[in-house]
Amino acid sequence: MSVLIFIKPVLGLGANINSVDNATVSTAQVDISEDENVFEGAFKGIEKFYNYTGFANATSGHIVMIFIGIIFIYLGIKYDYEPLLLIPIGIGVIIGNIPFVAGNQTGIYETGSVLNYLYFGVVKGIYPPLIFLGIGAMTDFSSLIANPKLMLLGGAAQIGVFATFLGALYLGFNLPEAGAIGIIGGADGPTAIFLSSKLANGVNVLADGTTVKNLIGPIAIAAYSYMALVPVIQPPLMRLLVSKKDRKIKMKPPRAVTQKEKMIFPVVALILTLFISPSALPLLGMLFFGNLLKESGRTERLAETARTKLIDIVTILLGVTVGASTQADIFITKDSMLIFGLGAISFVIATMGGLLFAKFMNLFLKEENKINPLIGAAGVSAVPDSARVVHTEGLKSDPSNYLLMHAMAPNVSGVIGSAIAAGIILSFLG
Amino acid sequence: MINILLTTDPISEGYVILITGLLIVFGALVTLALFFNYGLPVMLYLYKIITKGKDKKISEIAVKGDEDFTGEISAVIGASIHMYFNEQHDHESGILTIKQVKKTYSPWSSKIYGVQNKL
Structure with a gap:
């Protein structure tokens, strides 16, 4: 009727x-x-x-973006590449690129539309800290506490962030935009969204009167795409930079960590890292808060909610809205293509930075304490995919060499490192 | 916020941010690493002294995991518990069959004894 x-x-x-x-x-x-x-x-x-109808308003850009959305969904379902991210983002890309007549509060960029309300959480950087809360509640920092020197590998991989930042400046992006693009090298989707929502949000006005571009969509899509492609990007670099002999290095099993140490870690790490980089407060504050919920042993209910229902809800909202923000008329630009190019380079540099720094560390370590340089690649966050890739590559060289536990240390350290890097960039350019 | 760099060109600012940024990231992580390597054992030692008395020797209360109980052993235990909990339910074939129910004969439900029956 x-x-x-x-x-x-x-x-x-x-x-x-x-x-x-x-x-x-x-x-x-x-x-x-x-x-x-x-x-x-x-x-x-x-x-x-x-x-x-959409038929009358469709442009070639819409069709291309819908096709890209379908590819995301296909990669998520067929190859299991980060399906929890690629499927919501893929469907979001399709939703965002259904052509419509503007002015009816339909699109994500139209004030008052439902999608616009949901997108608020991205624009204001609300979703990323909530994701970090969940990540904290599901992360076990034992391997890091057992072998603290592996934290440095998480720092080495951040060279990808700063090198890309410089590359973006050379390509003509202004400082805040370049800072937001650089964080793609951190291989951390929530951090990339958080920083781009603060620096490249299409709202901020620079000292010379120009308004920064809205790059949240391209940066988020690039970050998540390359995170999903970690199993494709990293192995060739590992084989290129690490000799067969080094790939076979067996590391000493990490010592067992006491519960007391696990409880102290989030509190101390929270205070130390945030005193150094206070701008990373929303991210690191929530990360360590979530971890304390897990390790305290008294708040299992809250930890369970944070690592299951809450993170699932926020992932759904974040994925769909970030996907929908890729409206063809805004997304298909020369800048987006440059961002994708820079993103790929930043991943390569970050991986190389981790691998080479691991080799460098070995120069100063005794024979029995040497580390397998492959675990340096896990210094780019992308938890836990890059650690899994390291483990798989290690097994290919020596089927009895299990690197997963060791790789988790630089992996979680990479999360902390990229959040600190984001805080530093924000404090300089925010 | 730090606004000391606004007068120079963006590329120079970029280099400054690159160097200081990397130094700060490394500085933060090195501080954390040092704390957990050296600071935490001291803290736990002090804690033990405060709570358990001063007559304890350092070697008795140093933070030390069981050397024999390595991460690999805990991983194996974890994996076996996980497998146990995941495989303890019985597997069903998933095939549905509808069997014909045969009722025993009863004259009470027999149609040939109905009131309206006409032979």
């Missing part, structure tokens, strides 16, 4: 039918002219209706 109520006026049928009913029709000729009016009105209505 409601469909009829909508279609009748759109097709122009309602008014004509009523006029026919009410008119006093006496001759056949009048009947014909009324029928002509009805048909003319109907065609006009159909034309008007057609102009509102």
Whole structure:
């Protein structure tokens, strides 16, 4: 019924039918002219209706983006590449690129639309700290506490962030935009969204009066895409930079860590890191808060919620809205292409930085304490995918060499390192 | 916020941010590493002294995990518990079959003894 109520006026049928009913029709000729009016009105209505459909408003950009959304979904389902991220983002890309007539509070960039309200959490950087809360509640820092020197590998991989930042400056982006683009090298989606929402949000005005571009969509998509492609990007670099002999290095099993140490870690790490980089407060504060919920042993209910329901809800909202923010007219630009290029380079540099620094550390370590340089690649966050990739590569060289536990240390250290890097960039450019 | 760099060109600022940024990231992580390498054992030692008395020897109360109980052993235990909990339910075939129910004969439900029956 409601469909009829909508279609009748759109097709122009309602008014004509009523006029026919009410008119006093006496001759056949009048009947014909009324029928002509009805048909003319109907065609006009159909034309008007057609102009509102996606078919009339679609551009090649929309079609390309919908195709990209389908590829994301395909990669997530077929190859299991980060399906929890790629499927919401993929469907979001399709949602964001359904063509529509502007002005009806439909699109994500139209004030008052439902999608716009959900996007608020991205624009204001609300979702990333909540994701970090969940990550903290599910992360075990034992391997890091057992072997603290591996923290340095998480720092080495951050060279990707700063090198990309410099690259973006050379390509003509202004400082805040370059800072937001650089964080792609941190291989951490929530951090990338958080920093881009603060620096490249399309709202901030620079000292020279220019407004920064809104790069949240391209940066988030690039970060998540390359995170999903970690199993493709990292192995060739590992084989290129680490010799077969080094790949076979067996590390000493990490010592068992006491519960007391695990409880102290989030509190001390929170205070130390945030005193150094206070701008990372929303991210690191929530990360260590979540970890304390897990390790305290008294708040299991809260920890369970943070690492399951809460992070799931926020991931859904974040994925769909970030995907939907890639509206073709805003997303398909030269800048986006440059960001994708820079993102790929930043991942490569970050991985190389971790690998080379691990080799450098080995120069100063005794034979029995040497580390397998492969674990340096896990210094780019991308938890836990890059640690898994390291483990798999280690097994290929020596089927009895289990590197997963060791790789988790630089992996979680990379999360802390990229959040600190984001805080530093924010304090310089925010 | 730090606004000391606004007068120089962006590339120079970029280099400054690159160097200081990397130094700060490393500084933060080195501080953490040092704390957990050296600071935490001292803290726990002091804690033990405060709570358990001063007559304890350092070697008795140093933070020391069981050397034999390595991470690999805990990983194996964890994996076996995980497998146990995941495989303890019985697996069903998933095939649904509808069996014909045969009722025993009863004259009470027999149609040939109905009131309206006409032979």
